[in-house]
Amino acid sequence: MSHAVSRLRSERLARCLQPFTARGSRAPRCPGCRVIFDYCLCKFRPTVEAHGAVCLLMHDVEPLKPSNTGWLIADILPDTQAFTWSRTDVDEQLLALLDDPQWQPYIVFPGEFVAPERVVTQVAATPGKRPLFILLDATWTEARKMFRKSPYLERFPVLSLASDQLSRYKLRRSKRDDHFCTAEVAALCLELAGDQQAASVLDAWLDVFTGHYLAAKFQLPLDEQDEVHVRLQALVS
Structure with a gap:
């Protein structure tokens, strides 16, 4: 099933001057979940409704x-x-969405880097409006440049997240434990918007994806009845 990020990926691939090969593996990958076919997780993919929504501004790669x-x-x-984020060429559809x-x-960004008058820590209930969380999907260095x-x-107000939860993301690690991966940030935003079910499903989907991705990377056996798969199924059943 195609969605916003898969379409963006297709557009980016079309601009590549040579075939793109993911680092660490030349084995064919499932186009639906980006994991090699023997570890595909598409059959577990859930969908969920939420009051809040997410807009991803993604760095080029x-x-x-x-x-x-x-x-x-x-x-x-x-x-x-x-x-796709660009400093000089802003997508007109993005501007229309924001209007x-x-x-x-x-805008979801650490408040310590922002003028205090712009910072909020809660999501206000505004009649007739739904919260739209703008996430800068990039490395930390790139995200700071994108923000500036x-x-x-x-x-727009800047939503600064505070959580005692340490990042569980195991695929690409920040040097700071209080830096979350993009899916974790979205789950925290959904919680603030009152979308607890959607937040829990996203957290569980991240865990299932991480398990399949790492099992594929290290050629490990995969248990589809383990705790993370069971938890996801319980949330969406």
């Missing part, structure tokens, strides 16, 4: 990375939007 977790958000939340009156956009060089985002 992020859609190409099999370990990217923005893809997982689009897997389960049909309203997910995704755009759509049904949405209340929030996106003047069209300056009119």
Whole structure:
């Protein structure tokens, strides 16, 4: 099934001057989950409705990375939007989305780097509007540059997340334990919007994906009846 991030990946691949090969494996990968076919997890893929929605601003190469977790958000939340970030060429569809009156956009970014008057820590209930969480999907260094060089985002509040939970993401690690992967950030935002079911399903989907991805990477046996698979099934059944 195609979604916003898979379409962005297809567009990016079409611009590649040579075939893209994921690091660490030349084995063919499932186009639906980006894991080699023997470890495909597409049959477990859930979908869930939520009041809040996510808009991913993705650095140029992020859609190409099999370990990217923005893809997982689009897997389960049909309203997910995704755009390639550019400093000089802003997508008109992105600008139209940000101006759509049904949405209340929030830029999700650490408050310590932002003027205090822009920072919020809660999601306000606004009649007639749904929260739209704008996530900068990139490395930390790239995300800081994207934040500084996106003047069209300056009119929106900055949602600063605080959590005692340490990141569980095991595929690409930040040097700081308080830096979450993109799917974890989205789950925390959904919790703040009152979408607890969607947040729990996204967390479980991240765990299932991580298990399949690492099992494929190290050629390990996969137990489809383990705790993470059972937890996901319980949430969506």
